[in-house]
Amino acid sequence: MSTFRRFRAMDMFRFNNINLDRYTETYDLSFYLTYLSSWPDLYIVAESADRSLMGYLMGKVEGKKELWHGHVTALTVAPECRRLGLGRGLMDVLEVASEKTYDCYFVDLFVRPSNVVAIQMYENLGYTLYRQVIDYYMGDGVMPTEYANDMRKALARDVDKKSIVPVKHPVSVEDTFFA
């Protein structure tokens, strides 16, 4: 069973059971701390009944006018905690905050096309492919260089669902930056 709560800097001392998984990146401290100091309510961790960490989601809000949206920066679940619906639960917290606290138009995320399991989960949550981003993921010796699927889900504020109208042609990484 899990408790969802805000991630704390002190959690970094014990998130290895999640981060030792080869597909989870361990970033420099300032990356985590910047998210905490900027969007503490969008950085959520799931903790088990025995107090070990199970997974976490790092999110942010960005963009202007109709591009104001919530973004999933990282979503990762410890190997032994998969198939429990934790990913869905963590996404739910971000979506609720994006809609109710930040009044966003949509939520978006990037995922490797090869990560079929994750894409399936996002589709089940209502996300659709918005566009592809050329060479978004750079090879690091473990994972190959790959396109990204930019997936989006419209929130209540986007009444006409304009934000999720697919872009036909792949875009470059620069096109994904929000001022």
Added chain:
Amino acid sequence: MALYVYAQTQNPTTLTLATGSLSLANHVEAIGQGDMRRGQTECDKLLRKHSTHQGALALKAYILAKLGNAEEATTLGQQVLHTPGALKSSHVLQGLWLTFRVLRLPELEIAVYNTALVHTPNSEQLYCKIFMAAARSKLYKDQHAAAVALNKLFKQDKYLWWVVTSLLMQAKSAQDSSVRQLQLTLAERMAEKALSEGRLTNTEELRIYLEVLELQDNHAAMIAALSTSGPLAEKIANDPDLITQWIGLLIKTGDCKQACTVAVAALEARDNWADYKLYVEATVAQASEGEGPVQAACANFDKWAAQRGRERGAKLAGVELTIRLHDAGYAKPVDEGADAVGERIWSYVDQFMTKAICYSDVMQHFVTHVKSATASGQTSGAIDFHAKQLEQRLHNARAAATATKCSEDAAQSWVSLERIRYLIQALSDDVDPQRWVADIGAMLSFGLDSDEAEQKLAACSDMTLIACQRLILAAFLAYPEPEQRGLLFASLFKVVCVLEAGIKMNDDRFLLKLYAIRLYLYLSCYDRARALYDTLNIKNIQFDTLGYLINGHGMSLGCFSTDLELCYDGVSFYDRSDARIPQELESAYGNGTYSNITDFTTFRDNLTHSVQRECTHRCALRGEAFDHGTSKDILEQWKEADAISIEHTDETIAALHDNRDIGVMGLQTPVDMAKWNLEIMTRQIPLPGSAWIKIFSMVPQIMHYIVCSEIELLEAKIGDLLVVIEEAGQSVSSHDLLLARGVHQVATLYLRAQSGDEGFDSELSALTEMIIGALPPDMSASNSLDLCDVALSTIRTASVATELFTLALSVKHALSAQRSPSANAVTLELSQIRKTALKLVGGLRTWTEKPARESIDALWVNAEDPLLASATTFLLSRRKSAVTLATKGCVGSWLKSVNNMAAHWKKCT
């Protein structure tokens, strides 16, 4: 290379100086390009013409600070600071605050801003800079004063909360309770007023207010704040942490009825285990008033359990409620039988054993149940009950999992039950090794040799790990005596083989690698352990939490330079953190995310005063001693060693935090069940602690005093070393103690040489005896080595001899430089030792190249050991390649260590 790595700190600031003056354009350009020397030349050129050019002086101070000339930079900076009117210029101001920030002198940095305020009164920017400089350095009084000024002058809500936060931080660090209370009262009043005036608008501000109230145990006011109406109420409702805090507060104030109401409302919206636990607590607290609350809770649990995806939480809450009611003395209405608690636990297991998390959910409940039974003298009853419950389930699960085409759920169920079996055996204090290895053959077959294993099913890797854990435990239980270490090592080697097979099968499973690293190091095999460690891609904060797995082991096994590289990565991480965390603290204030202030501050304290940080630095210092050059280079290195900053007192040692993430080892029992804790069991040497840190702080200090001929300080220090050695006991490995004694011997030899007294010859003989005695035996005489001796101590002891010789060589260089008449005698003796060492280490190398492999085959692989018979049979029949890999891993690692040592002895001329 400087010997003292602490001095190599990263620059905390990036220079973005505005010139403000054309005459300084070249200087700033040079600095901007990182060419400090050219910048300094440009400054000196300008100062020759205009000796009082304050801009050039400020820049020069900055350059000197960046070049590490702290003393001169401070003097020059202070000179500019006290020059009337100098800080009217913005570029002088900028150059000067940057100087003091680089020098880490926050008081002087703040003095710069305060002086500048004379010229630019009421500058918001300057007050903000004072606030941030003080916040970064925990100068809370200055921080508070700046916040008050900002609030008074600019009347922004943000500044009001800066005042409140400053008061809170001041109160938390205050020694005097009356001062603390005064600050908290002030903070409370300001926040309360802000709340009533509608100036407390978000949950970040609310959190600071709550923290102020909590420190005063003012729970009623906290509840009032959380029960507020208006727009803030909606934000609170969407904040699960605050809801949980609210329920907890209601319980603390005795309002359990309301706690249940809030908890139910929260749980209607979402599953949250923290809320379930509090709901149970509030329900149990009301149990004395009748059955109503308990029945209501049970009804709610049933209702939620019926909802899609909510079964686990609601069911586990039911187990929790049963246990808590039982412990509180209320057997009914949910508890109707003697083993109702146990049955509830098993009912949960039956329903969720197909999930990998099942064990994590129920482990504590099994422990609590058995311990509770123990308290009432019923241990065996509880154990027997669980063993009986397990038996048939385990049989069925195993049958289902080993059937053709087993499902993922069936595989996971068996794993979950195996974990429970492990726990029950540990709780029953089962010390029979045979029972620990029962069914190992079946477990290995499923984990490594089934169709499911081929498909890389996670349950198979888990089963392999459980099998390894059982084998390790059985080996330590079966062979606890020193004379049985041959059998112990043979058993552990076989576990390594199984782990290698598991890794080969599924390279993603990091737990198998963690255990393999631990066991290879137990067998003194650094190279293979290091290769596995490298595949884990450990970096950044993990240097602090996981570096302990391997840091320093290379130094103890002759792999000095490879270990040193890793230490430097760690040192570099700590230096980066020192610079960046304060910046993030500033961001938190800037963004108004006050909930982070306490967390970031605690995090920084833990990292700054981390045991692992101290150990990494000590290992780096240790490794640098092997960085050979000319005698002049070596002496220069020791001279540069900072003998002061690395000094530790009992107080500073006591303030260290242990951030090592020991729980990551995937233990099957709670960490505090020390007797069954494999993490502790598989450490061949104790984790570095206070005695270790003290010893390895003293070594560079002693060498520094020798090279600088500081006799009195040296005498005092070796006295201290002796005390630490005597007090260290089992907290330091025998090899580290041997090294420490050797260092004492080296220092004593130096003192005798300097005083020219009669004891010199005997000290020289004693040192020779110590070094030669630590070298491997003469292979030409016997041509055989005990395999276990090699795995246990031969390489480690030879490494100590190598390190001692290296230090003795530095002493020889010091004596020569100091024109001591004894220098020649030491030179001759060291030359003889070196000749002997080259021969003995060469002999060890010859043995490691071939006979070692044969010994492993004869003594470890083919050892007849009934305890591991099924594992051996499995390995030899199904996984011969893993045996070969592990053998290569051992032999290759030992050879690498010996080769490194041989190369080092050759270099040491």
